[in-house]
Every structure is written in C-alpha cells, then in structure tokens.
Amino acid sequence: MKKGRVTIKDIARELNIAPSTVSRALNDHPAIKKETKEAVKALAEKLDYQPNLLALNLLQKKSNTIGVIVPEITGHFFSAIITGVQDVIVHSEYNIMICLSNESYEEELTIVKRLSKIQIDGVLVSPSSETKNFDHFKKLQKSGIPIVVFDRDCPGLEADKVLVDDYFGAFQAVEYLIGIGCNRIAHLGGPLNLSTTEHRLQGYLDALHKNKVAVNDQYVVHVSGFSHEEVELATKELLNNNELPDAIFAYSDNLAISAMHTAKELGLQIPGQISIVGFDDEPHSAFITPALSTVWQPVYSMGMLSARILLSHLKNPNTPPEYRKEVFKPELVIRASSKENKLVSED
Amino acid sequence: MKKGRVTIKDIARELNIAPSTVSRALNDHPAIKKETKEAVKALAEKLDYQPNLLALNLLQKKSNTIGVIVPEITGHFFSAIITGVQDVIVHSEYNIMICLSNESYEEELTIVKRLSKIQIDGVLVSPSSETKNFDHFKKLQKSGIPIVVFDRDCPGLEADKVLVDDYFGAFQAVEYLIGIGCNRIAHLGGPLNLSTTEHRLQGYLDALHKNKVAVNDQYVVHVSGFSHEEVELATKELLNNNELPDAIFAYSDNLAISAMHTAKELGLQIPGQISIVGFDDEPHSAFITPALSTVWQPVYSMGMLSARILLSHLKNPNTPPEYRKEVFKPELVIRASSKENKLVSED
C-alpha cells in the first residue's frame, strides 16, 4: 500500500510494465496486446484507480470546465436557463462553473479574469445591467475561448447568440392593450444599457405608432436597478401624471408585480382602472391576484440550446468564426391583470 | 513572441535568470533582491503573465474548487443560499461549482463521483429528497474532503451542519393556528426521507398534543415529489375528508400555494373557511392573494455561514474532526391567508 491515491505508475510497477503501456491499455490503444489490456484493466479496477484529471488538464492546457456568467439566480428566469444548460452539459465531459455578477460590471470583470486564469474552455454569458463595454469578453475570445451570449445581447461583440425577440413580444403585448381599448399606455422600462430594455421599448413605441396612439414621454420611465424601492419610485412617477395611464407594460414580471403592489396601495383597481402586463412569465405570476398577463419565453430551451452551441464549438475548435444567432419567439399570455373594459368608458 | 501564453520560463529566459527565481520574485520570497523582484514584476506586467493554475493544481493535488450540491435552483430557497455562499467564496481563492441533483439520488451519486474525480477541495450539500443512504458522502470524507451539510440534514453523517429549527418553526405555526381557533388542522407534508419533513411533522404533532387538540391521521398527507399534479392530488385527499379541515399547515410555500389554488378551485374561502400557512417565505408569497402566512428562514445567512465554515476547514486541514452544528431560528410571518375568525364559529 502506498500513501496517496493510486496512479498509473503504481499499476505499471505492479505489472512490471511501463506507465505508457498502462496509459495506452486504459485508453484501448490498438497497439496493445489483448492480454495486457485485460491485466491492466483488472488491476485498475481492483485498486480503484481514478485518473488524475488535474494532470490531464495541465497536459491538455484546458480545464474541461465551462463558465456560466449570469447577473443573478434568485429569479426564475436565469435559474431556469441554468437548469437547461446543466441538463445538457451534464451529459458531456465538461464541468460547469456558475458565476454571479450581481448586476455589477466590476464583479463581471473579476469573474472573467478568474475564468481566464483557470483556463476555462468556453463561456456562456448574459451581461450585467451595468455593462456597456464588452472588451473583457473580446479578450477572452482572442485567447481562443468560445463565447455564447444569451438573453441579453452584447452589441458589437461577435459571438454566438441565443436571444428572444423582445421587440416582437413587446409589440404583441402593447398592441393587445390597444386592442382592448387602452390609449394611455405607460411603459415601466428596465435598466437602459440592456439590449432587452431597448428592444422592448422599441416594440412598445412601434406598436403605439402603428396604431396611431399618441406617444407621451411622461409615460415612459426606466429603472436603473431592480430593487423594490427603485421600482416603487418609478411606478409612482408614472402614476403621478396628471393624466393617469390606463395601462402599464412593464419590462419584467417582477417590475410588474412591484408596480401592481404600488398601484393597489394608491387605491387603484386592477384591471378596472389600470391594466398591467409583464414580461417573463415567472411561475408565481399566475398565482398573484389578479393573475398577471405577461409574455412567456422558452427559458429552459434557451439554456439547452446555448449549451449545445457552445459544446459544438468545443468539439470543433478549428471551425472558422461563423456565428449562429438564434432568436426565440415569445408568446403573450393573457390573464386577469388586463381586461377588455375600456371600450365602454371610451366614448 | 512565442506561440502560447506567457510562462514563468519566458520571463526567466528574457531576464537571464532561473525560473525558480522568477517564481520566488513573483511570490515575494524574502531571499530575492529588491531589484530582481522589480524587474521580474515589471516584465510580468508587460507580458501580461498569467500564472497557470492548472500546473499549480497538479502540484498541490487540489483543484481550488468547492462543490455545492443542491436539489434544484428554480425556487428562491436554494438560489438565495447559493447567493450567500457565492458572496463569501468570491473573496477567497476558491472557485465554486454548483451541481443540481434534480432531487434524484442517482444524479447525486454521479455528481459526487465527478467532484471526486476533479479533486474537489470541499463540498456543501443539501441532499436530494430521494437520498436515504449517505455512503457516497462518507466516502468523500474518507478521502479527506470536508463536507458541510445545510438545510436538509443527513442523519448518521458526521459533518458540519447548518440547519434550521424546523421543529420550532412548525410548532410556532401550528400553535398559532390553534390560537386563532382552528382545531381541525391538516398537514401537507413533504417527501418522507427529508429531515425537514420529519421535523416539521413532529413540530406539528407536538403542538397539537401540547394544546390537547386531537390528532387525526386523515389530516396528514405527504407528497413524494414537488410536481404540481402531485401536490394537487395530495391536497384533494385532505379536502375530501368528510370533516373538512379548517387549516392546512404546509411543508413549504410552494406546496401551500398549490394547495391554495386547489382549495380555491373547490370553491373554498381562504381564510374564511380554511386557513393556510406555508414554510420558507418565498418572496412572491407576499404578493399572492390572500398573502400567505408562512415561516421565514434566514436563507442568505445560512449560505454565508455554511461557506465560512467550509473555508475555515480548508484553512486548517489538520484540525481534528470537531463538527459544528448551527441551528437557525425561523420566524412566523402572519399574513392574510390565516385569520382569527374561528373563535366565533367555535361554540
């Protein structure tokens, strides 16, 4: 018995053969005699030999690990994406390292440095809401690490992208609100540098334009973070307009729910006086009262696809930089927080 | 310019000194002359030298990574714990690898094998609801890997534990229900092998005993998984009793919300006809209607403490096996889903 764990050398010594032969036998190298292979494998089994991946990593200059950078995981959205990623990666030889930026650019930088140090093999990323500059990701790419961006786009970064057609989702939602008779539709927008914020805003604006509903600047407010206080403040700003909006299209379900709460506190009837539509379709959105109308996104599938794309790059490291861009279609889900009751009070 | 990334040898060659000197200079070894250190550091900076952690891992026989095994992350509970863990670990030199068992014993085994292969340095674990046998964790410990168990206990496993006083929480909740006049209190219990299930059940039973409320076996049902269908079925079983319960104490908020939904579908008034109390205080529980009474747990702190305990073991690897057991006190949060309206209908 030796001290530490069993190595390939231990097996070699025991069998009076060279370590290289053991290695080849274990890996079913064709130049090794059948009996040798069997003997080696039997002894390896008996000694409970575990290959030392650390040594392999050094040799191959790769960590067999992929990093996933997300802003947070306490909401359903990113945790569901991660679950999708995990369910794909778990069937590969890769390990997965989840990193939280906490919506902070600084922390995102630190994470990227760390991942680069441990020689990460690939990265899945959804940038923080503070991130405007993507040079840290470009630097990763330059050192040969493939990157797949999901949900929140990084404009100017050439990489694989798995996105949602936020514009389409927002357009649908707002056109639906117009269709049920709303004409003072406010938008509670997300943090301004996010691509998702921008696209949802644009969808909102275009839906208004197309349907000849006047755009009122006072009906558009953006939060810069996701804390309850901030959202409450922004909502009050919307609701303190001299002309009360008759609908709020919110950037996300969480914003919508916060807004709903605030509206209730101000004594407003939902959807009687004001309709509310969110975005994300978080599971609990169906359970609040009134149940929240929202825009559903195929989160789990997005996670799986992102992971698959990254894996395919890792299998073929020499492929030219031909990036995929996959855009999922979201779907409007109508529930009780919005209601066709304005047509009457219209005229 | 060389091909790959800059190594310590490149710096040594450039400066006509030995690699070992470079290493020592970079690590501020006292035996190195000041000027040498400065020269080395300057060049390292200029060449953007990144130490190769893979080589270090091999040398030290450790991966500088700790594993976190959780059953799922789509709920708030585990994702908040993980956030706490992460916020502590991020300030250490360790990386963190999050693994999802999906409440499956099989997958948990696979994860443990994987972690062992990559020479993980320490593990934080909350076992799956299927896990009855903890030998896989014991095996890890035998190979010198410290384990900290959190939330869900592993009875028979000697390790550090960061738990919640589930018994106390359940006792408080049920005694409160009795206090507001309920005397047909049902329990919608969790999966049977979980320590949390057991302790919450015991708290429920003892609260009834202490207050001389009759225990009715038909009022206790356990789910074996957390799918909505299963919970619905279990709830219906409870509500189909010839004597309708006047309260349900549920194992978790998610179960409570599912049950609430089912009860509503059956036309029951909450809390008019039946009070409901959950466990966990998920953030959305405050937003559903009626807002859910529940038992709050200091999740984020639990995550942080678990991580700190593990780190302290990693700093002092030679400490004797003296395990800590930290038990957090949960707190009853009373909201609208339970109401003091039974005293009238009592007599």
Place this chain on the structure above:
DNA sequence: AAAGTGCATGCAAAGGTTTGCATTGCCAAA
C-alpha cells in the same frame, strides 16, 4: 591568507498523464 558568514540565485525533482519516436524480438521473404 584562510576560514567563516550570509545573501542571492540556480539546480533538479516532483506532481500524473499522454504521445512521438525508438527499441526489441520474432517471423517471413529473399
């Protein structure tokens, strides 16, 4: 001048595995 002291640095091994090339032994063809 010889011996002693201490500082600054170099040498080489170690960690476990893979892999290109070399080597050995054996049999068949010339």
Place this chain on the structure above:
DNA sequence: TTTGGCAATGCAAACCTTTGCATGCACTTT
C-alpha cells in the same frame, strides 16, 4: 543468412510551477 516488416512495448519529453538543497560570491573575522 540477411533483410524487411510488424507487433508490442519502453523511453523520455512535455505541460508549468514550487521548493529543498546546493552553489557561488563577497565580505568580515581571526
């Protein structure tokens, strides 16, 4: 018998860093 070829295995380098011990040098002390 020599040569060629093949099958099976061994050798040694490589991946990069750290670290115990040795070395070299200059200066002080006797």
